[in-house]
Amino acid sequence: MAKKESTFKNMTIALFVITAVAGLALSAVYSVTKEPIAVSQKAKINNAIKMVVPEFETISDTVLMPENGKDSIRIHHLLKGTEKSGVAVETYTDNGFSGRFTLMVGFTPDGAISNIEVLEHKETPGLGTKMALPAFKDQFKGLKLSELPGEQLKVKKDGGSVDAITAATISSRAFCDAVNRAYETNKKGGKQ
Secondary structure: OOOOOOOHHHHHHHHHHHHHHHHHHHHHHHHHHHHHHHHHHHHHHHHHHHHHOOOOOEEEEEEEOOOOOOOOEEEEEEEEOOEEEEEEEEEEEEEEOOEEEEEEEEEOOOOOEEEEEEEEOOOOOOOHHHHHOHHHHHHHOOOOHHHOHHHOOOEHHHOOOEOOOOOOHHHHHHHHHHHHHHHHHHHHHOOO
């Protein structure tokens, strides 16, 4: 039996076939998982809205584009009957220790923070991840940023009133930045 030697042509054809099969397999997996992922993401957002403003019946969404022309922010106007029961703002910051994280910030009709839920982050486990714990985020409940100097939340190290997470001041500052962004967004586009 004659032994076949590999040629450039044979290797190219084999590589092309392997790449084509892998590409088809990836596209099949993507098409199968795309819808369940979207449904899961929508459920995650809806659950976060229920956590930050628990009593509402209907949601009306608005998307605002900031001055930079990117990174839109979604505002969820929440109604109970015909009365406004609050606003939930999906906000973000790029100032986290490990980059971007997103929050859902709830506001009562009078502008006070009702609750905050962390949607996504990549902060350091055991340090920055403590921002999702009630011990940290509950200090924001009931705050009206309109009553703060400069209408800005700041950690105590920066002259503000927020107790930073020990050894995670960067994450704490970023959390304040995201909440400040939500407040500004609510102030500009939260009226409906």
